[in-house]
Amino acid sequence: MEERTFFEQGNVKVTNARFVSDGQTYAMSNVTSVKPFEKKPPRALGIILVLVGLGVMVGANTLLGLLVLGVGLAILFVIKPVYHVLLATSAGETRALMTKDREYLNQVVHAVNEAMIHRG
Known part of the structure; x- marks a missing residue:
């Protein structure tokens, strides 16, 4: 099956085979779910x-x-909140991406979901 890209911006890339963020590569075959997480700043x-x-x-x-x-x-x-992409695998949850831009986070989460659907 050909590798299809769902999102690519800066050092983040999401395909049906892998998720690359800050030089770390995650195999999409191991990802069971993805969700956004907001860490509120200390006030x-x-x-x-x-x-x-x-x-x-x-x-x-x-x-x-x-x-x-x-x-x-x-x-x-x-001081703004920090957003994370949480990937769930059989080994547990991993914070795969950190950003202060909520819209960017939503785009990445959506792309990972689309890649998981495409993967089947």
Whole structure:
């Protein structure tokens, strides 16, 4: 059977025979399922800095409080979740790809699903 490509962008390639990501190759014949996974960023530091900034603004130094508040808000809004492609095989689950782009992740997951269907 001829190898058919379902997705190829950068260092990621999905065919009916293999899934290549960051130099690692996974045989599609061993993949039993694929799913997206979202790892949310830790937000505790940002929340703590916002609260401390508000406290400093009210209590002592408005300028310092605004600075700490701004840093806390920046942390909360700048840090993005990380998305993974999880491949399930008989050996367990593997995080095969990591990205911060949800749409890109969805395209790869869709391509792996299509490759599995094509494989039969």
